[in-house]
Amino acid sequence: MDPFPDPAMEAVACPDCDLLQEIPALPPGAQARCPRCGHVLARRPTDPIDLPLALTVTAAVVFIVANAMPLMAISAVGRHASTTILGGAYQMWVTGEQITAAIVAFCAVIAPGLYIFFMMTVLTAVRRPPAPHWVGEVLRWGLYMQPWSMYEVMLLGILVALIKIAELAMVDPGIGMYAVGALVILLPAIMVSFDAREVWQRVEWADDEMSSTHEGGDAIRAEAVR
Amino acid sequence: MTATALTAAQAGLVACETCKLLSRPAHPEHPGHCPRCGAELEFRVVHSLQYTWALVIAAAICYIPANMLPVLTTTTFGSAESDTIMGGVVFLYTSGSWPLALIVLIASVMVPLGKLVALVYLLIVVQRGSVGDMRQRTRLYRMVEFIGRWSMLDVFVDTFTVALIQLQPLMSVEPGPGVLFFAAVVVLTMLAAESFDPRLIWDAGTGVERAHG
Numbered sequence: 001m002d003p004f005p006d007p008a009m010e011a012v013a014c015p016d017c018d019l020l021q022e023i024p025a026l027p028p029g030a031q032a033r034c035p036r037c038g039h040v041l042a043r044r045p046t047d048p049i050d051l052p053l054a055l056t057v058t059a060a061v062v063f064i065v066a067n068a069m070p071l072m073a074i075s076a077v078g079r080h081a082s083t084t085i086l087g088g089a090y091q092m093w094v095t096g097e098q099i100t101a102a103i104v105a106f107c108a109v110i111a112p113g114l115y116i117f118f119m120m121t122v123l124t125a126v127r128r129p130p131a132p133h134w135v136g137e138v139l140r141w142g143l144y145m146q147p148w149s150m151y152e153v154m155l156l157g158i159l160v161a162l163i164k165i166a167e168l169a170m171v172d173p174g175i176g177m178y179a180v181g182a183l184v185i186l187l188p189a190i191m192v193s194f195d196a197r198e199v200w201q202r203v204e205w206a207d208d209e210m211s212s213t214h215e216g217g218d219a220i221r222a223e224a225v226r
Numbered sequence: 227m228t229a230t231a232l233t234a235a236q237a238g239l240v241a242c243e244t245c246k247l248l249s250r251p252a253h254p255e256h257p258g259h260c261p262r263c264g265a266e267l268e269f270r271v272v273h274s275l276q277y278t279w280a281l282v283i284a285a286a287i288c289y290i291p292a293n294m295l296p297v298l299t300t301t302t303f304g305s306a307e308s309d310t311i312m313g314g315v316v317f318l319y320t321s322g323s324w325p326l327a328l329i330v331l332i333a334s335v336m337v338p339l340g341k342l343v344a345l346v347y348l349l350i351v352v353q354r355g356s357v358g359d360m361r362q363r364t365r366l367y368r369m370v371e372f373i374g375r376w377s378m379l380d381v382f383v384d385t386f387t388v389a390l391i392q393l394q395p396l397m398s399v400e401p402g403p404g405v406l407f408f409a410a411v412v413v414l415t416m417l418a419a420e421s422f423d424p425r426l427i428w429d430a431g432t433g434v435e436r437a438h439g
Contacts (some may be wrong), residue, residue: 001299003311008239011248012241012246012248013234013239013246013248013424014235015241015243016364016367016368016424016425017233017360017424017427017428018234018235018241018428018429019231019232019233019234019428020232020233020234020235020237020239020248022229036231036361036428037360037361037424037428038361038369039249039364040364044355047293053234057228062316071386072386072390073390074390076393076396076397077393078398079393079396081390081391081392081393082390083386083390084387087389088385088386088388088389089371089385090389091279091385091388091407092385092388092401094390095328095401096400096401097401097405097406099406099409100385100405100406100409101383101385101400102380103381103409103413104382104385104409107378108382117236126352130379133264134246136262136263136264137263137264139405140244140263141341142424143244145318147374147375147416148416150378150382153376153378153379153382154382156329156379156382157378157381157382157383157385157386160318160326160330160379160383161299161382161384161386161387162319162374162386163318163323163326163385163392164317164318164383164387165387165391167321167388168391168397169391169393171390178422183425189386195359196245197246200245200246200247200262200263203261203262203263203275204328205261206260206262206264206400207398
């Protein structure tokens with residue numbers, strides 16, 4: 001059963017200031033802001049499922065390239081060295097900074113990898129609604145990973161390291177570096193083109209009874225506030 | 227809309243943190259779980275202020291060794307030289323790339339300090355129940371949330387410098403103990419920003435009890 005009989009007017013509370021309000025029907029590409037604190041409450045991307053799914057699949061391929069190929073190579077006095085992202089974390093680990101190595105590996109590999117994987121799972125599963133309840137759980141994990149995935153910070157960090165090293169040695173950017181550059185654009189593109197509300201409307205309710213009695217039930221329900 | 231703005235908490239409603247569904251819990255003391263996504267419901271983040279204070283204080287303590295201890299030790303032909311974060315900034319400046327020096331200075335020194343000051347300010351105004359300038363304060367909070375990740379910059383710079391410069395016995399770079407404290411500052415301030423509930427800023431003067439402070 002559709003939990004929102006009239007999705008055109010959805011009652012929400014602003015997550016930043018808790019103001020009750022209704023989200024008006026949005027034309028594609030528009031967004032709704034909280035009148036009190038300015039938080040973006042809702043946006044309506046033109047294609048909230050298929051476009052982010054296509055971007056996610058692309059990101060998954062680029063992610064593999066970014067991790068498998070060398071980021072950069074240096075040559076100095078006849079010697080060569082190159083590194084991958086995980087190679088950087090590994091070097092940190094063997095030189096005695098295990099915790100820092102784990103943080104780097106988490107922010108540069110694990111969090112973005114899991115984010116891409118979870119989003120791909122969610123977006124594939126909700127193409128045929130109603131999606132099973134675990135899809136909501138996976139989306140929650142994906143949204144947890146989002147702030148910890150730091151490709152844009154890492155890219156800037158790599159560039160600063162390159163310029164520092166360029167004083168000492170010849171530096172060549174590798175294929176992995178271009179892949180990281182592509183991910184810096186792809187990951188925010190997934191976030192912008194995706195609409196969590198659309199996913200939640202396609203996911204089965206945790207409490208089946210609530211979902212079926214939602215329209216008539218009084219205990220818990222979304223309340224329209226005017 | 228009625229003339230007076232009403233918050234969900236005032237109306238006895240609770241919005242799910244995860245899926246944003248509004249529901250009316252039967253027992254306000256124990257809101258239970260969201261009927262749609264199954265996440266635990268809470269009117270405000272439980273113990274938000276305690277957690278945020280604890281994380282901010284821990285981060286402030288780590289901020290000192292993060293800046294005092296060396297982050298990189300460069301060994302050239304047997305002689306070692308250690309650099310702190312500021313040392314790295316000075317190196318970039320003297321080697322002619324002042325825009326990069328400025329970026330690293332802002333991301334590594336000013337942003338973490340600014341975040342700590344901003345969070346302490348927000349914690350104090352919420353605890354005092356101050357009512358002025360709520361929109362600005364919410365904007366400040368969002369800025370803290372947004373820029374937090376950029377402080378990780380120096381950790382990545384150090385990681386890739388260490389990874390590449392392993393040309394033993396000519397020259398090698400090893401991480402110093404400062405890196406760990408620095409990474410800890412970034413992670414702790416990010417967690418502090420996450421545990422702070424911005425709705426508390428707006429609760430002053432609405433009569434919503436701050437039972438979670």
